[in-house]
Amino acid sequence: MKIGQATIKDIARELNVSSSTVSRALKDYPGISDETKRKVKELAEKLNYRPNAIALSLRKSRSFTIGVIIPEVVHFFFSTVISGIEEEANSRGYNVILTQTNEKLGREKSSIDTMLSNQIDGFLVSHSKETEDFEHFSKLLDQGYPIVFFDRVPQIPHAVNVTVDDYKGAFDAVSHLIQQGYRRIVHLSGPKNLTISTERIRGYKDALMAHGIEINKKLIVECPLGTDDESRKTTRQLLESMEERPDAFFGNNDMAAVGAMLACKDWGLRVPEDIGVVGFSNWQFCSMIDPGLSSVAQPGFQMGAKATQLLLDIIEKKINPEDIKESITLPTELLIRKSSVR
Amino acid sequence: MKIGQATIKDIARELNVSSSTVSRALKDYPGISDETKRKVKELAEKLNYRPNAIALSLRKSRSFTIGVIIPEVVHFFFSTVISGIEEEANSRGYNVILTQTNEKLGREKSSIDTMLSNQIDGFLVSHSKETEDFEHFSKLLDQGYPIVFFDRVPQIPHAVNVTVDDYKGAFDAVSHLIQQGYRRIVHLSGPKNLTISTERIRGYKDALMAHGIEINKKLIVECPLGTDDESRKTTRQLLESMEERPDAFFGNNDMAAVGAMLACKDWGLRVPEDIGVVGFSNWQFCSMIDPGLSSVAQPGFQMGAKATQLLLDIIEKKINPEDIKESITLPTELLIRKSSVR
DNA sequence: ATTTTCGATGCAATCGGTTGCGTTGACGTT
DNA sequence: AACGTCAACGCAACCGATTGCATCGAAAAT
Numbered sequence: 038m039k040i041g042q043a044t045i046k047d048i049a050r051e052l053n054v055s056s057s058t059v060s061r062a063l064k065d066y067p068g069i070s071d072e073t074k075r076k077v078k079e080l081a082e083k084l085n086y087r088p089n090a091i092a093l094s095l096r097k098s099r100s101f102t103i104g105v106i107i108p109e110v111v112h113f114f115f116s117t118v119i120s121g122i123e124e125e126a127n128s129r130g131y132n133v134i135l136t137q138t139n140e141k142l143g144r145e146k147s148s149i150d151t152m153l154s155n156q157i158d159g160f161l162v163s164h165s166k167e168t169e170d171f172e173h174f175s176k177l178l179d180q181g182y183p184i185v186f187f188d189r190v191p192q193i194p195h196a197v198n199v200t201v202d203d204y205k206g207a208f209d210a211v212s213h214l215i216q217q218g219y220r221r222i223v224h225l226s227g228p229k230n231l232t233i234s235t236e237r238i239r240g241y242k243d244a245l246m247a248h249g250i251e252i253n254k255k256l257i258v259e260c261p262l263g264t265d266d267e268s269r270k271t272t273r274q275l276l277e278s279m280e281e282r283p284d285a286f287f288g289n290n291d292m293a294a295v296g297a298m299l300a301c302k303d304w305g306l307r308v309p310e311d312i313g314v315v316g317f318s319n320w321q322f323c324s325m326i327d328p329g330l331s332s333v334a335q336p337g338f339q340m341g342a343k344a345t346q347l348l349l350d351i352i353e354k355k356i357n358p359e360d361i362k363e364s365i366t367l368p369t370e371l372l373i374r375k376s377s378v379r
Numbered sequence: 380m381k382i383g384q385a386t387i388k389d390i391a392r393e394l395n396v397s398s399s400t401v402s403r404a405l406k407d408y409p410g411i412s413d414e415t416k417r418k419v420k421e422l423a424e425k426l427n428y429r430p431n432a433i434a435l436s437l438r439k440s441r442s443f444t445i446g447v448i449i450p451e452v453v454h455f456f457f458s459t460v461i462s463g464i465e466e467e468a469n470s471r472g473y474n475v476i477l478t479q480t481n482e483k484l485g486r487e488k489s490s491i492d493t494m495l496s497n498q499i500d501g502f503l504v505s506h507s508k509e510t511e512d513f514e515h516f517s518k519l520l521d522q523g524y525p526i527v528f529f530d531r532v533p534q535i536p537h538a539v540n541v542t543v544d545d546y547k548g549a550f551d552a553v554s555h556l557i558q559q560g561y562r563r564i565v566h567l568s569g570p571k572n573l574t575i576s577t578e579r580i581r582g583y584k585d586a587l588m589a590h591g592i593e594i595n596k597k598l599i600v601e602c603p604l605g606t607d608d609e610s611r612k613t614t615r616q617l618l619e620s621m622e623e624r625p626d627a628f629f630g631n632n633d634m635a636a637v638g639a640m641l642a643c644k645d646w647g648l649r650v651p652e653d654i655g656v657v658g659f660s661n662w663q664f665c666s667m668i669d670p671g672l673s674s675v676a677q678p679g680f681q682m683g684a685k686a687t688q689l690l691l692d693i694i695e696k697k698i699n700p701e702d703i704k705e706s707i708t709l710p711t712e713l714l715i716r717k718s719s720v721r
Numbered sequence: 722a723t724t725t726t727c728g729a730t731g732c733a734a735t736c737g738g739t740t741g742c743g744t745t746g747a748c749g750t751t
Numbered sequence: 752a753a754c755g756t757c758a759a760c761g762c763a764a765c766c767g768a769t770t771g772c773a774t775c776g777a778a779a780a781t
Contacts, residue, residue: 042495044737055761060739068759090496091442092737094433095766102476102497110465116458123452123479132497134444134476137465153384154432155444155474265667295667302669322664325607325637327644386767397731402769412729434767437736725780732773737766744761750754 043084052076094156102132103348104152106145106162108189110137113320114337115163118187121341122161129349131158142167149173159183159348164191166261169230183358185348187340190232190364197351198364199344203233206333206369207240208247210287210315213331213371215248217379219285219313221256223275225268225297227289228261237289237317256283260293268296269303276304284312285377291316291323291332298330298376313377329374336367343367385426394418436498444474445690446494448487448504450531452479455662456679457505460529463683464503471691473500484509491515501525501690506533508603511572525700527690529682532574532706539693540706541686545575548675548711549582550589552629552657555673555713557590559721561627561655565617567602567610567639569631579631579659598625602635610638611645618646626654627719633658633665633674640672640718655719671716678709685709 045063049056054073062069062077080086094100105122107115119135126133134157136148145165152160162174162184171191178184178196190198214222224241227234242252258275260268268288276282286301288294294316301312308314308328316323319334343365350356387405391398396415404411404419422428436442445468449457461477468475476499478490487507494502504516504526513533520526520538532540556564566583569576584594600617602610610630618624628643630636636658643654650656650670658665661676685707692698 045739046737056738057740057762058760060737061760064739070759073759087492087496089437089498089737090493091433091436091498092766093739095431095437095737096739098766100433110452110462111455111458113453113455116453119477120452120479123477127478132476132493133478134474135461135465136469136475137462150429151432151474154429156431156433299667320664322662322667325641325664326668387769388767398768399732399770400730402767403730406769410729415729431767434736435769437766438768440736723781726778728775728777730774732771734771735769739765741764742762745759747756747758749756751752 042089043081043086044089045086047084048077048080048086051080098156100132100156100158101130102134102155102157103159103161103345103352104148104155104157105133105135106148106152106160106164107135107137108140108163108165110135114188114318114335117337118163118341118344121338121343122345123341124338125342125345126349131349138165140165140167146173149177153182158352159185161344161348162186163189165189166228166231183348183351185344185351187344188233192232195359197347197358197361199340199347199367200233200236200364201335201340201367202369203236204240204243206317206335206371207237207287208244209240209369209371210317210331210333211241211244212248213373214285214287214313214315214377215244215250217309217313217377219377220250221253221281221283222285222287222313223256223258223272223283223297225260225271225286225288225293226257227259227263229259234289241287255279260289260296263290263293265292265296265299268293269300270296272297272300273303276300286312286314288314288316291318291320291330294330294332294376295322295326298326309376309379313379315371315377319372323372323374328376331374331377332372334370334372336369340367384431385423385428386431387428389426390419390422390428393422440498442474442498442500443472444476444497444499445501445503445687445694446490446497446499447475447477448490448494448502448506449477449479450482450505450507452477456530456660456677459679460505460683460686463680463685464687465683466680467684467687468691473691480507482507482509488515491519495524500694501527503686503690504528505531507531508570508573525690525693527686527693529686530575534574537701539689539700539703541682541689541709542575542706543677543682543709544711545578546582546585548659548677548713549579549629550586551582551711551713552659552673552675553583553586554590555715556627556629556655556657556719557586557592559651559655559719561719562592563595563598563623563625564627564629564655565598565600565614565625565639567613567628567630567635568599569601569605570603571601576631583629597621602631602638605632605635607634607638607641610635611642612638614639614642615645618642628654628656630656630658633660633662633672636672636674636718637664637668640668651718651721655721657713657719661714665714665716670718673716673719674714676712676714678711682709 049059062074138144187199286297316332319332323330387398391401404416480486527539529541628639658674661674665672
């Protein structure tokens, strides 16, 4: 494109050979004289020749591009995942095209459409909060398109999923709170239609049960947005309405945990003396706030890299998606800071 | 691609017409009978036909894809910009392909190469910290490729740049500190080869001078990494070594400001009573920490959207880059929180 | 009845690169 | 001299869609 991008034909014309010869010379095929190869390569260098990837894509029906569909870019965890994706894809010679759904199902579907038009070689998907029906994905899988889901994974049999160990992360976090002597532990949960949310709820419940603490459904409060403002309000209402006040908060994410922490401070409670708080994700700010926020670290970069690695292996037929029986689960790690230690 | 993506030829064969007829029927060209149009569209719908964007790109020498080159994805400000880019590009029918340089000049150059191979229609660039020579960009401009630079803009005459008003942001921040009675104000600056850094330094100096305070070069300390750890150490050293201690910190970014704040707390100083702190960027965590961090907000989303809008207008020849005389500057806004008010 | 007109459609080149197969000519062999 | 061998290269089809320029047949005009 543009004025002056040299093509194989330009080289061929200049050297009075056919374009096939140029093509073969550039790729060191046998059956081309060294002399010709030399001349072709020289001229290619001089003209600053760059193969046209579009033409190649058309011919090979391969674009060496993968499509990433993600709820939000401005999100510490997701941006970390993107970084991992970008690194791995780049090192294996693939491009990354990116769309964010802003949590809208409609944009998820239209993203798929434009990506299909662009002949991408495979999808990396973390679905939106609105997505409850996964047919638009299973249709793609049936048609044979490679897809790897990460973090927000759908309930589709035989889908290749990469997640972190949400269950164990939650279990560890809540166990830690219990060991520190907290008993009435609130879980500020995520939307119930997300597997990550239900897994964390499961971890929360199991940790309580493992320590002989009865589960009180009133202590599981949904914070669908996951913002600090939302959880701040929710927490205040909770403190106002409950006869016996909670003594700890386990947030589905760090923003929710911070919101709870701020609400408790507003209410005159001290963290960690009166209230223990643990978050999930280990966002950057956890170590910057006072007191430092304990949090369950999720390896976002590794998740992106691993998902990409799987996808490219599937695309390049190095592995068969049907051989992957269960979800890939990456370990989480509880990082203990001041907010939960008394 | 893949098994079963229908093409125009499939439709043509099935209907016993030529592919030209199908192409024209789909686009409602005159000269095709209504009957044929109906049949073609019906079958296209049934076969779930999607035009092959790759073939179109080859034919038109246009890919409807723009390339974004950015230092880091995991960065609140840049991810916000990406979000703006993605929104604007998407709404105008363009794809976004993304690469991060991780602040490496080499990756900046290789990104350009692969993007050129992929026939992208234009570039959006924020250059790396390593980049001090801009020839690889000016060469592209000479060849006629549309480029819009944002935030980290190069010193190339006639380049189209989108920045925020770094100078005024810094000027306002420092003026505010002075008004609050702080006098010995340290500036934790960014790398000197970035225009954004030098502009902020200029704003810092001018604010001091405007209030009749002498500039002390020892109070301008470079924090090239811009991490909280780095500035925490730098600040500690500063507190240890100076005979007359500073009473305020203006950070080149929020991380640096937080680092300073933490170091001061470690040192037994109170914020804002003993030390005033102002950051730059207004990251999410500014309102979550205690005390809340005053900061200069930069409109990242708007910057991304504006830069994309300009780029697409140049690509579509709606505007001529040469008509854009000066840099586009977006307003900054000082948000005052507790960290700088006594 | 012959010519003109025009609606409806097909042919073939094109974008840039790849690749199976055929062609050419120099050389060696019998 | 006649034939086989092989290195070196060209031809043309192909990937999917677009588009200027035929072409064809039937209705309208003469």
